[in-house]
Amino acid sequence: MELAVDIEKGSAVPIYAQLSEQIRLLIRRGALSPGDSMPTVRSLAVELGVNANTVARVYRDLQRAGLLRLERGVGTFVAENGGGRAVGEKDFRSIARKATELIDLGRRAGLRVGELTQLVETLWKENANVEG
Amino acid sequence: MELAVDIEKGSAVPIYAQLSEQIRLLIRRGALSPGDSMPTVRSLAVELGVNANTVARVYRDLQRAGLLRLERGVGTFVAENGGGRAVGEKDFRSIARKATELIDLGRRAGLRVGELTQLVETLWKENANVEG
Amino acid sequence: MELAVDIEKGSAVPIYAQLSEQIRLLIRRGALSPGDSMPTVRSLAVELGVNANTVARVYRDLQRAGLLRLERGVGTFVAENGGGRAVGEKDFRSIARKATELIDLGRRAGLRVGELTQLVETLWKENANVEG
């Protein structure tokens, strides 16, 4: 049971934050559905080459956030009322399409990933200020 | 000389990484032009409520990356051969427009910023793998 | 795990530069081999009577240069693809022999170390200009 997760060990962003955000996205986009069982802490740790404590911490955090359900002695599952419902498949596709277009533009203009995500963050916050 | 920069002190992303990425973007998008003088290390530190060493580290890193030019006793300037030239204004506008559209879709679908930027990162890397 | 390193605190050359260059040489000459573990940041700091931040900065720089591998929570190691492979032992010996001869000549002529290394630097650059 492999998870489509990609950790950059050298990154300035801590491992637990990367992992947490990526699992979050998998759930929200519907790649992981309510009731699905998650890899065990240890197997995911091995798969990612990461310490088991780190994975355990992420699972705990995501449980607190309502995205995962931990059952002692049984396993970890995607929660049924997952912290805000999953994005509909249709919506997700249009978002992914738009993101891909954005990425294409960014790449052609010679931007780095970080610069592009930084732009998204900056614009997100500017809009938030306008609306909020 | 205030910089349009916004630091989240509580973030898992280190301050220096946030600052570095944001200055980088300001330069690449042409908001800061070659030869422009940057705020002094100490003044930017005060403006952001951050330690001077932290700002100095960012300036040093960006110098190594070819984006800034540091002159002892004089000040800090945007480099002339700025590590890959700035993105053209036209290109930048279309990128920003596309990003805004993406943000709208994401917001309506109930995504958080982190989930959206995570999506962009993931798709970026997938495309890279396809191309590479 | 002591390192054959010698820092002059009063020197005009910053401590981090001295340390960096000396570790570099130890690696390039094969005195430190790929995979070898380096002293911890703190222990080396104590050994040299220097602040831990200074050592950390050197390790970070050498990581960026591809000579060291830093693992959070584990330790620091000599990189496997050490930024240009180590100089062969044979080559290194003939270089060291030649250097010793040069030093003898310099000493007899009454030169100071700085004058001799300055000469090497000057001639190095002149040759570079001829070739380039």
Add this chain to the structure above:
Amino acid sequence: MELAVDIEKGSAVPIYAQLSEQIRLLIRRGALSPGDSMPTVRSLAVELGVNANTVARVYRDLQRAGLLRLERGVGTFVAENGGGRAVGEKDFRSIARKATELIDLGRRAGLRVGELTQLVETLWKENANVEG
């Protein structure tokens, strides 16, 4: 009156130290002879793109070391009893030849300048310990 001096502004070694060491070498090797007049502080500062205070400081230091003679209102000259006599032309040539051979070996082995000068320094000190 141009001086065969080459300053690296970005270097970790302070400008005054680079300049001082290089002038020292020019005198010791006989490229500047006792009684020769040095460039004025201002002209040398302009030639090197360096602040005049920095040059003045170097001249002052070299005067204290007995290598230069400053005459108010007249100019600066290479001292007659220059801090240890100059190295004989013959000796200097053999030193330079040896240094060139060393540089060739180093270059072929893929060393950087800093690594080579570091080696010379290290061996110099080791020998000093043996002899002293």
Add this chain to the structure above:
DNA sequence: GTGGTCTAGACCACG
């Protein structure tokens, strides 16, 4: 007054 280096010491992520 600018950038650069260094220190002492705190707290965090990770194993």
Add this chain to the structure above:
DNA sequence: GTGGTCTAGACCACT
């Protein structure tokens, strides 16, 4: 206990 980040504050090189 390892490396990483950050702070406060000192002193230096340089303009």
